[in-house]
Amino acid sequence: MIRLLIADDQALVRGALAALLQLEDDLEVVAEVARGDEVVDAARESKPDVALLDVEMPGIDGLAAARLLRDAVPTCRVLMVTTFGRPGYLKQAMAAGASGFVVKDTPARQLADAVRRVHSGLRVVDPTLAAESLTQGDSPLTDREADVLQAARSGGTVAAIAATLFLSEGTVRNHLSSAIGKTGARTRAEAVRVAVDNGWLLPH
Amino acid sequence: MIRLLIADDQALVRGALAALLQLEDDLEVVAEVARGDEVVDAARESKPDVALLDVEMPGIDGLAAARLLRDAVPTCRVLMVTTFGRPGYLKQAMAAGASGFVVKDTPARQLADAVRRVHSGLRVVDPTLAAESLTQGDSPLTDREADVLQAARSGGTVAAIAATLFLSEGTVRNHLSSAIGKTGARTRAEAVRVAVDNGWLLPH
DNA sequence: AGCTTGTCGTGACACCTGTCATGGTCACGT
DNA sequence: ACGTGACCATGACAGGTGTCACGACAAGCT
Known part of the structure; x- marks a missing residue:
């Protein structure tokens, strides 16, 4: 049994x-x-x-x-x-x-x-x-890039993301830019979509 | 039976x-x-x-x-x-x-x-x-605003949305702006999130 | 006929974004 | 010790975005 x-x-x-x-x-x-x-x-x-x-x-x-x-x-x-x-x-x-x-x-x-x-x-x-x-292999995103992308899921501005993660706005933009490049996307929203579809972000 | x-x-x-x-x-x-x-x-x-x-x-x-x-x-x-x-x-x-x-x-x-x-x-x-x-009542979005928001879900730029809907970029921006206002959001991504959560957009 | 509302368009403007160059710290493996 | 790469930050710039003002048309209502 x-x-x-x-x-x-x-x-x-x-x-x-x-x-x-x-x-x-x-x-x-x-x-x-x-x-x-x-x-x-x-x-x-x-x-x-x-x-x-x-x-x-x-x-x-x-x-x-x-x-x-x-x-x-x-x-x-x-x-x-x-x-x-x-x-x-x-x-x-x-x-x-x-x-x-x-x-x-x-x-x-x-x-x-x-x-x-x-x-x-x-x-x-x-x-x-x-x-x-x-x-497909592993996620190409670094931990921090994944964090930033995760924070970008709700649709807030760079300033909002920077505030929740205690980062400078410039840093957030850099991480986003890097994530956008790695996902082959053209905007942050598209990058989020790709990352979620591939399971590179935690469930929510 | x-x-x-x-x-x-x-x-x-x-x-x-x-x-x-x-x-x-x-x-x-x-x-x-x-x-x-x-x-x-x-x-x-x-x-x-x-x-x-x-x-x-x-x-x-x-x-x-x-x-x-x-x-x-x-x-x-x-x-x-x-x-x-x-x-x-x-x-x-x-x-x-x-x-x-x-x-x-x-x-x-x-x-x-x-x-x-x-x-x-x-x-x-x-x-x-x-x-x-x-x-909560009905959806405050007009048909066209819902269309534009729907097209914005994949994360494309205004130009991409305008192309798929055969509209001028300015019109797309206007509809988006209106939808953003009605949803109480601050960005288009947030507006999409709100609309989806409330079932104002078709399932996908 | 007037009024309102939704739709589509143009133009202009402030602001936000995405990108790049640059430089610093830290942890890691060689 | 040295190189590598992730991480953080600043500054600058082109281009995209959100907002507003304004106009025009069609459909529906009073």
């Missing part, structure tokens, strides 16, 4: 996922949480064998939750189940100690298989995503 | 949703589709009583699908089941002939109830969303 923890902020999806997996004879859902910061506590209590984590959750995101879970409950393997197949998320998830990464667009039947494989110590990765991840 | 059609682009969610609803004695899933443009054909063939439509789908979005479905199969009632609780989507959904609108964050138990209520001719609307929708 494989014990499962399911973490997803959408109650409907979470419940439906649990219902689907509960149908399998060798799977048992022992915990459900809606927030990233509830994952560790729930795992400590219910001792699951595999945790299914969504990337996008309130509290802390699934990536950070995976990191914490790896330290707190090392016996629990992590399978990321996410909506968006951003190649960058895959890298971050693997770096965070996840054993698998599948998008919600995969056939339903494959999920149970993925859970069993992860439980037996194998790694499960969406093949198309893995290919994208390889061809 | 209530016959159901489920339309959602995420295979996992679609299957899980079907599994969950199949558990109810009086519900029967007779069709599942992954694209908006497959809804009408599937409905013609399987004659469902209620169609559960996601707003965001490839092909055509759930709003447009609801409009087509209303004309093609008038006996089939529409229940929108969406991820994002944008108040504007609710208005558009109701205008498109939907009988209900719930977000995926609602408790699982309530979905079956919502289906039954919709089937019996009642309207089902997420209460918090309805409140937001009332307080």
